[in-house]
Amino acid sequence: MDFLAAYDAIPEDDVPQRVSLLRQGMVADKAAVFAQLRAQRPVFSTPVGVFVTRHPDVLEVLSAPGTFTVGVFGPALEDVLGAPFVLARDGADVHWRERGYGQLVLAAEDAPRVRELTASVADAVLDEAVARGADTFDLIQDYARPAAARVAIGYLGFTGIDEDILHGCTRAMQWAFAVNPERDPGIHAAGVAAGRELHDRVAEVIARRREAADGTPGDGPGVADGDGLGAASGRGAADGAAPGRVSDDVLARMLRISLPAEYAFDDERINANLVGYLTGYQQNATQCVATAVKELAVRPQALAEARRLAAEGDPARFDAFVWEALRFHPFVPVTPRLCVRDHTLAAGTPRQTVIPAKSVVLACFASAMFDEEVLDAPAEFRPGRPPAHNLVLGYGAHDCVGRYAASVILPELVRRVLLRPGILPLPGGERELDYAGTPFPQHYTVSSGRPAGNAT
Ligand code: HEM
Structure with a gap:
């Protein structure tokens, strides 16, 4: 399924429909949705929060507890x-x-x-x-x-x-x-x-x-x-x-x-x-x-x-x-944080995005651990990967x-x-x-x- 095409086809002001599609996508095939987001919209703003899907960006969010709080x-x-x-x-x-x-x-x-x-x-x-x-x-x-x-x-x-x-x-x-x-x-x-x-x-x-x-x-x-x-x-x-x-x-x-x-x-x-x-x-x-x-x-x-x-x-x-x-x-595929001041995420990269204060930011561990630009062949089962590629126990201040x-x-x-x-x-x-x-x-x-x- 082309998740983003289906999402974009829903009028922007039809929030319940967009949220419902998002929830459906997360339950039915989270991995496929994340793969598409990483490739096409790595910082994805939705009515439920901003999905941050790339490995370095998830680390950036979780390394800045003064900006992205557990609020x-x-x-x-x-x-x-x-x-x-x-x-x-x-x-x-x-x-x-x-x-x-x-x-x-x-x-x-x-x-x-x-x-x-x-x-x-x-x-x-x-x-x-x-x-x-x-x-x-x-x-x-x-x-x-x-x-x-x-x-x-x-x-x-x-x-x-x-x-x-x-x-x-x-x-x-x-x-x-x-x-x-x-x-x-x-x-x-x-x-x-x-x-x-x-x-x-x-x-x-x-x-x-x-x-x-x-x-x-x-x-x-x-x-x-x-x-x-x-x-x-x-x-x-x-x-x-x-x-x-x-x-x-x-x-x-x-x-x-x-x-x-x-x-x-x-x-x-x-x-x-x-x-x-x-x-x-x-x-x-x-x-x-x-x-x-x-x-x-x-x-x-x-x-x-x-x-x-x-x-x-x-x-x-x-x-x-x-x-x-x-x-x-x-166990924790996504952890939410509250952005308390405007922040430019992934500065200097093509995906650079300003996250406005008061946004809910969804740091997607389950996506970051499959980031093709960071992990070698992420879809393969390879025990012994570098520890930084495994975020099962979280990352950063918390x-x-x-x-x-x-x-x-x-x-x-x-x-x-x-x-x-x-x-x-x-x-x-x-x-x-x-x-x-x-x-x-x-x-x-x-x-x-x-x-x-x-x-x-
Ligand atoms: C057994 C498997 C466990 C898993 C998969 C797990 C996973 C996690 C994850 C993903 C986080 C980060 C949450 C976030 O950033 O929002 C976390 C934090 C935390 N875990 Fe675990 N955990 C486990 C076991 C434990 C155990 C054994 C304890 C204590 C006895 C523990 C106590 C905590 C506490 C207190 C935090 C919050 C730390 C902070 O806010 O600085 N966890 N855990």
């Missing part, structure tokens, strides 16, 4: 969290300061232990899914969702909170702030209520840990188990219960840090940050497991090679397959502050699936992600690898 979704995110948050603000006080805080508590050096934790959680959840005895199971509901939540319980420190609450609340929250462009009041209210519920649950966890005096999720001082993180695999274990007890999760670290009073960093700020981290993680991880498996499954050669590397245990080579798979289906955790959790969740050759999408159903009327995939059927009729 499009920041207020909704703060409503949902009930507090300021790093992804909801730009500038000195909240963003810059709490970005540093995030880097401290989501420590890069946790990565090996988080990978171990993820491996043990993933194996336990897969065993449960297979043990149900059916020939198939749902990779999202039966695996990715509980596995991601249990990693959050063990690593971030949501001790004692049921994994269904963690998942359900963050889904409502993400829906409200990130994928509710019309600001539907019902969706917004559901997100705010979910944020409140998580806040109250986390407040209880914090109170219990403060009582325990050392910030650990154990039943009193002295229960620390030494190496931290790696011990957690339990399903929503209560504080102090053996499974899920860890000595040094992210919440424990937050409770130990003591900042000077002028930062006003009290337990409410800790609560908002912890809930915010989960909101930036739970749906993302759940979806990415499914889409990475899908993108590998539709490429049998890549899948076979990924399985071989998974078994070889060379994480660097295996992980590159997962990140390349996600380039074809990123790129993923949880990237060290994400960079081990996601590949390991996928690796544990590929290590079981019997688990794979049904033939012909490799692309069948079922969104069930929500913005996030809800179901993806895979064979369980059990011989038919064997229920033991």
Whole structure:
């Protein structure tokens, strides 16, 4: 379909028709629309915002938080969290300061232990899914969702909170702030209520840990188990219960840090940050497991090679397959920014465009990662591309502050699936992600690898 010809044929003042065509194009074949925009209208002004589709231009937008702010979704995110948050603000006080805080508590050096934790959680959840005895199971509901939540319980420190609450609340929250462009009041209210519920649950966890005096999720001082993180695999274990007890999760670290009073960093700020981290993680991880498996499954050669590397245990080579798979289906295909002052984008190039103040600018990661002028043969599946060509974890001032955790959790969740050759999408159903009327995939059927009729 010639998207631009169809778009231009709609009179400029027929905004609903133009918006409807845009939405249709994005759902039906986003990649084709982006390819045409990159070639013919790389900076494309529409009633819903200015699509920025070329790799250098997306980087330019995301590198200038003083001009392109998170003001499009920041207020909704703060409503949902009930507090300021790093992804909801730009500038000195909240963003810059709490970005540093995030880097401290989501420590890069946790990565090996988080990978171990993820491996043990993933194996336990897969065993449960297979043990149900059916020939198939749902990779999202039966695996990715509980596995991601249990990693959050063990690593971030949501001790004692049921994994269904963690998942359900963050889904409502993400829906409200990130994928509710019309600001539907019902969706917004559901997100705010979910944020409140998580806040109250986390407040209880914090109170219990403060009582325990050392910030650990154990039943009193002295229960620390030494190496931290790696011990957690339990399903929503209560504080102090053996499974899920860890000595040094992210919440424990937050409770130990003591900042000077002028930062006003009290337990409410800790609560908002912890809930915010989960909101930036739970749906993302759940979806990415499914889409990475899908993108590998539709490429049998890549899948076979990924399985071989998974078994070889060379994480660097295996992980590159997962990140390349996600380039074809990123969790965040487009991130919106609010232009707060006139800005000349792509200055000195043929596509130079003045973006007027108050425009919504749509930085299209999913397009930038296929920019033919930057990437070599972008349509080819080539693990190990230069890191700057993969924008799955964002870019610039607001790129993923949880990237060290994400960079081990996601590949390991996928690796544990590929290590079981019997688990794979049904033939012909490799692309069948079922969104069930929500913005996030809800179901993806895979064979369980059990011989038919064997229920033991
Ligand atoms: C699991 C897969 C993950 C994916 C695909 C992912 C993706 C992203 C992306 C694309 C952004 C940039 C958003 C934008 O520019 O609008 C982002 C930011 C962010 N992510 Fe992640 N993320 C993941 C995991 C995590 C984890 C594990 C955490 C924390 C525990 C986290 C916390 C955050 C936060 C707080 C931000 C905002 C940073 C800022 O505003 O400076 N994410 N993430």
